[in-house]
Amino acid sequence: MDQSPYDVIIIGAGASGLIAAYELSLTGRKVAVLEARARLGGRIHTIANKKFSVPVESGAEFIHGNLNLTKTLLKQAGISFSEVKGELWQKKSGKLSRQEDFIEDYNDLEKKFKQLKNDLPVSAFVEKYLTDDKYEELRFTLKNYVEGYYAAELSKASTYALCEELNTSDEEQYRIDGGYSQLMCYLAQQSEEHGCIFYYSHVAEQINWGENKTEVVTQSGTFYAAKLLITVPLGVLQQDKIQFNPGIPEKINAIKELGFGPVIKVILEFREAFWKSKEYTRNQDLSKLSFLFSRQEIPTWWTSFPQDSTILTGWIAGPRAAEMKNSTKNEILLKSLKSLQLIFDLEIRFLEQNLKEWDVFNWAIDEFNLGGYAYEVVNGPYFRKIVKEPVYNSIYFAGEALFDGPEIGTVEAALVSGRDTAHTIIASF
C-alpha cells in the first residue's frame, strides 16, 4: 500500500517522536508517525494490566529533578506526580546501614574534579587522581554510579559530564501517579486531534532520499514525505537496522561514537513487604527504604516508597547488563533472588514462597531499542552536532541521545530534543 506524500514523517512514537508530532500537527502540517511496535511510548511503558497489583514501569520511572518541559506538559495534561521520598541504604561489610547520599565522600571527589584541565574518560580520571589506597571506597562507589546510573562504560564516559551532573542535579525526584504512559497517550491524542496519523507495527527498514523528498520503506508499504524526522534509539542506528540510500556515512559514523549503555529491569512483587519487618532485617528499620545498594550480582534495588506496595525493583546497567543480556528471564530471576538472599541474609525458599508475581524487562535485547539509554562520552557534543545537522533539509534526527546537557538519556532530554527539532523543521518549510 503506497501513500500520498506527507509534509513530515516521524519514525518512532516515543517521547521525542510524540512531542514532535504534537508540535508539527499544531501548525496544520500533514504528519504521519511510523512506529515499529504495536504500541506508543517506546522506552516509556507502564504495565497496568492487573499482572501486578499496581501499575509498574517497565522503562522510565522517575522524573530526575525539577525538569521544565516534563512538568509543564504534565500540568497541561492534568496528570499528577508525587515526590520520591525515603532513605538510602547499603549492604556493606556484611551489614545493612544507612547511606547519606548516592556518592558519599563527594567532597574528596569535588577537589579532584577541580584539578581537571581537559575532559577524560572516567577510567583515566580514576587512574590519574584516585590511586591512593584511601580512595578505595570512592573508586568503588564511582564505578557503581557511572556504570549503574549512566549505564556507561568507564573507558568512554566523560568526567566533565559526570562533574556537571553531580554539581547541578536536583535532589528531588518524582514519579507520575498512575504511570508515565499517560503523558505519552496525551501527546498522541492531541496530535491525532490535529490530524496526525499513527501507523503502528510499521518497521522502517530503508530510507531513500533526495533534497526535500524522502521515502520510507516498510514491509506494509512505502511512505513519502518532504521531510523525515528519525527518533529511533541509538542502538537501532548503531547496529545499522535502517539502511539509507544514498548512504549518510558521516552521520552514522558519528552516531557510532556516542554512548549508549544497556539496561535490564527486574520487577518482583512479594506477598508481604518483608524488608519493612525488623524480623527480616536484623532489627534494622527499613520501613522507609527507597534505594538499596549492594555488591551482589544484581546490585541496586528500590521500593516504591512512599507508595505502599510490596514491589522491589532490581536494576542492572552498563557492563553488568552487557554480560547478562543473553540470560533467560528465569536465569535473571534466580540471580535476583540470590542477590536478595545475600543482602537480607534470608533463605532462598522464603523468597520463592513469598514471591507473588515477577517480570524481567531486558531492554538490551529488545529489537527496537538494542541497549538502554544514552550517556555522555568525551567529545560527545562534537559528534552530536554532526548528527543534528539536517541532511539537505530532508532528514532530521532527534531523541534522548541528542540532547546537550546533564539530562542526556532522560525523558526530559527526549522531549526537549523532539520539540526543538520540530521547531527547526517548521522553520525550514
Ligand SMILES: Cc1cc2nc3c(=O)[nH]c(=O)nc-3n(C[C@H](O)[C@H](O)[C@H](O)COP(=O)(O)OP(=O)(O)OC[C@H]3O[C@@H](n4cnc5c(N)ncnc54)[C@H](O)[C@@H]3O)c2cc1C
Ligand atoms: C529501563 C529504563 C529505565 C529508564 N528510566 C528512566 C527514568 O527513570 N527517568 C528518565 O527520565 N528516563 C529513563 N529512561 C530513559 C527514557 O526512557 C528515554 O530516554 C526516553 O523515553 C527515550 O525517548 P525517545 O523518544 O528518545 O526514544 P524511544 O522511547 O525509544 O522511542 C523511539 C521509538 O522508535 C521505535 N522504533 C525503533 N526502531 C524503529 C524502526 N525501525 N521503525 C519504526 N520505529 C522504530 C521504537 O519502538 C520506539 O517507540 C529509562 C530507560 C530505560 C530503558
